[in-house]
Amino acid sequence: MAGKINLNPVVPPLPRNEDKKKVDVRYMLISPYASAHIYWNKKVNELVYELEEPILTKEEEEVLERVESAMLELINVNVAIEKTLEATTNYIDKTARLLIDELNIGVSSESYDKIFYYLFRDFIGLNEIDPLLRDYFIEDIECNGIDTPLFIVHRMYRNLRTNLIFNDFDKLASFIEKLAQRTGRYVSYAQPLLDGTLPDGSRVNATYTKDVSSRGPTFTIRKFTKVPWTPTQLISMNTLSPEMLAYFWILLDNKANILVTGSTSSGKTTLLNALAFFIPPEARVVSIEDTREINLPRENWLPSVARTSVGVGKIGEVDLFEILKSSFRQNPDYLIVGEVRGKEAFVLFQGMASGHTSISTMHSDSVDTLIRRLQTPPIDLSPTLVNSLDCVVVTTHAVAKKQETRKVREIVEIVNVNKDGTALVNTPFKWDPAKDVFYSKKQSKVFEKISTRTGTPIEKLYKDLATRAKLLYELYKRKIFGFDEVGWIINEFHKNPVGVLNKFNIAE
Helix, strand or coil: CHHHCECCCCCCCCCCCCCHHHCEEEEEEEECCEEEEEEEECCCCEEEEEEECCCCCHHHHHHHHHHHHHHHHHCCHHHHHHCCHHHHHHHHHHHHHHHHHHCCCCCCHHHHHHHHHHHHHHHHCCHHHHHHHCCCCEEEEEECCCCCEEEEEECCCEEEEEEEECCCHHHHHHHHHHHHHHHCCCCCCCCCEEEEECCCCCEEEEECCCCCCCCCCEEEEECCCCCCCCHHHHHHCCCCCHHHHHHHHHHHHCCCCEEEEECCCCCHHHHHHHHHHHCCCCCCEEEEECCCCCCCCCCCEEEEECECCCCCCCCCCECHHHHHHHHHHHCCCEEEECCCCCCHHHHHHHHHHCCCEEEEEEECCCHHHHHHHHHCCCCCCCHHHHCCCCEEEEEEEEEECCEEEEEEEEEEEEEEECCCCCEEEEEEEEEECCCCEEEECCCCHHHHHHHHHHCCCHHHHHHHHHHHHHHHHHHHHCCCCCHHHHHHHHHHHHHCHHHHHHHCCCCC
């Protein structure tokens, strides 16, 4: 039986319907037991996400309950979880069969299969939401308390209500305790807020008690994409143009400093991961984050994650500020900081000023707001330090052709920040929401800077931009989207550009 569960069913290509009322798709999450059904529900007049799991008879429910409570006393789940998935699955299987024999319960093999699925889900997985966590298309899972449906954010169909509801306060509270346990954190009435990372890298934010959130315990899980989006996938989603990516490629080759900014879940980290493909393969990269989201296609990479304190008194805390200070001793060629919020920005910008190439993200919906944020408390940077930033990329949520999408709204070059805090900027790339097209102008101040610093003629930089844009567009046309494949081609281009261009029939 244990061998029957398949946690990696084929990810289907989902249709993008202009008319949501015509959407009706089903795909497997945990094969052959749990699947997702997305369809237009006439009763609520919206697109909904239904989790379909085996239906148990009353007798099967009773057996499951008896076996689960007996197993809770018998097994140490933590010990079980640390082994391989296969070993743990077999362990649960053996223990369940043993208990069914001992309790003298008669169960048909068909019933046992269904019961085993629930045992697997509740002991190894994360109970009701385990299938959702395994859904490739889900980005966020949101629970707003008891007696209200869970919502998800789907890559294709965006915000959808689900058929999952926690009706019991204690059950939801114990689920939050389980989340805390899996993230290696601790929640209690004294410490009701949970912020942590699940073993698969997903971020969890939860509240434990009623006095913090009125509908009882809540949680939000931002799923970690094990395989990040590649630059060519972003072209296929029309998030940005091949010219924009080629521009970033030249900037990173020439050690420019880039800050990606935008509102919550506008695609900042997704873009950051895609930009990292363009870092030269031999360079040493150090990344620093609060919660693990960055995943790079390279070997010479040192990832670090800040550690929050356990209990009261900030014991054992290692914050971004500390890690960032020590990271400069690790001699990085490129420094990637997941998100800048406070005093660590000062260290980051000093690093930029002293020649450490940096890429980072920050919450802000425009360049003006960003520059103001950098110059006012708690960050409080001087205009000279802000000047070490070369360009700001503004990402945004947008509705284009009736589809919710993420876009790079504009790329803004910082030409000069004056003493009074105002900034002179240049915008080489811009997205036009009315026509859903990207515009570029043939004047880049950063290219002028690079030309002055390296002696490369500016015409050559523009020619390189055109060639690389053609290459990226060609990869997109040939549907070359794989993480390893795209990474390999870009790295190969660093070593042998002519060979790669010839391979794809691109004239220089």
